[in-house]
Amino acid sequence: MKLATLKDGSRDGQLLVVARDLKTAHVADGIAPTLQAALDDWAFIAPQLNDLSLLLNEGRARRPFDFEPDKCMAPLPRAYQWADGSAYVNHVELVRRARKAEMPASFWEDPLMYQGGSDDFLGPMDDIVLAHEEWGIDFEAEVAVITGDLRMGTTPDQAHGQIRLLALVNDVSLRNLIPEELAKGFGFLQSKPATSFAPVAVTPDELGEAWRGGKLHLPLRSLWNGKLVGQPDAGTDMVFNFPQLLAHLCKSRNVRAGSIVGSGTVSNKDASKGYSCIAEKRCLEMIADGAATTEFMRFGDTIRIEMLDEKGKSVFGAIDQTVKKAER
Incomplete structure (x- = not known):
């Protein structure tokens, strides 16, 4: 899976799951607020992020939006x-x-x-x-x-x-x-x-x-x-x-x-x-x-x-x- 961090005015941003082709993304709300939070509990969080990644890549995610790198922080x-x-x-x-x-x-x-x-x-x-x-x-x-x-x-x-x-x-x-x-x-x-x-x-x-x-x-x-x-x-x-x-x-x-x-x-x-x-x-x-x-x-x-x-x-x-x- 591919992960990014959206600028949202906070220090640590908001975790995104990004499609394989880098065209769309989905907020990982309800799973992990930030990438560091996901890394802290990887064994539990990563499978959920992966499920969202599969849905996004298959075009079945609920709220996808265009992925814009200029609105991203460092991961x-x-x-x-x-x-x-x-x-x-x-x-x-x-x-x-x-x-x-x-x-x-x-x-x-x-x-x-x-x-x-x-x-x-x-x-x-x-x-x-x-x-x-x-x-x-x-x-x-x-x-x-x-x-x-x-x-x-x-x-x-x-x-x-x-x-x-x-x-x-x-x-x-x-x-x-x-x-x-x-x-x-x-x-x-x-x-x-x-x-x-x-x-x-x-x-x-x-x-x-x-x-x-x-x-x-x-x-x-x-x-x-x-x-x-x-x-x-x-x-x-x-x-x-x-x-x-x-x-x-x-x-x-x-x-x-x-x-x-x-x-x-x-x-x-x-x-x-x-x-x-x-x-x-x-x-x-x-x-x-x-x-x-x-x-x-x-x-x-x-x-x-x-x-x-x-x-x-x-x-x-x-x-x-x-x-x-x-x-x-």
């Missing part, structure tokens, strides 16, 4: 946790090569992961509002999973069964703020503003054969100012699958239902597939020519991130945003 407008991995080690390797730095062998064996802000996610068509272009504004196209409860020490095999939903992410980065922050030795903070999500979160069973081995095997498209700049396959070159990322996260802690874990920037070794963030393009330029020439995003730039199935149909709907200057 989880705020979450108990947002942790982002770096499962595509090719991306990390390119960054290190561009800096002429050796990459530790451990990066191929133990995932990198940071904990980001989860109190204020952006919806699929919300503007990316920032104060300065000079901060080095960059998009990052990613896949993410939303979890059920995971106990400390959960294995990858156990974690696989606690993946409730998949989502698409734009993990916006401010590249020119990152070096000074990381130099402090305490990780990202100001260099990672609000993260954006596609309108619809999808249960794994909706993905068919594209969901296998704990990975989503479909191309992830990024269009910057209307130009296709990348469509790497999210299943190819993913060194750590989602169950492994989840097991890494809960090594020393419990992880609660509604936590979101990202894949990191989707990246393929085949450079002809393009890029999912500007930083990777700049790294390739530095490796080839000794200097980066592609600039970061400017106010007025647009970014569209979307995943299409084998029939060319949108799976999650699109992230479609404009970068705008904050008004003081």
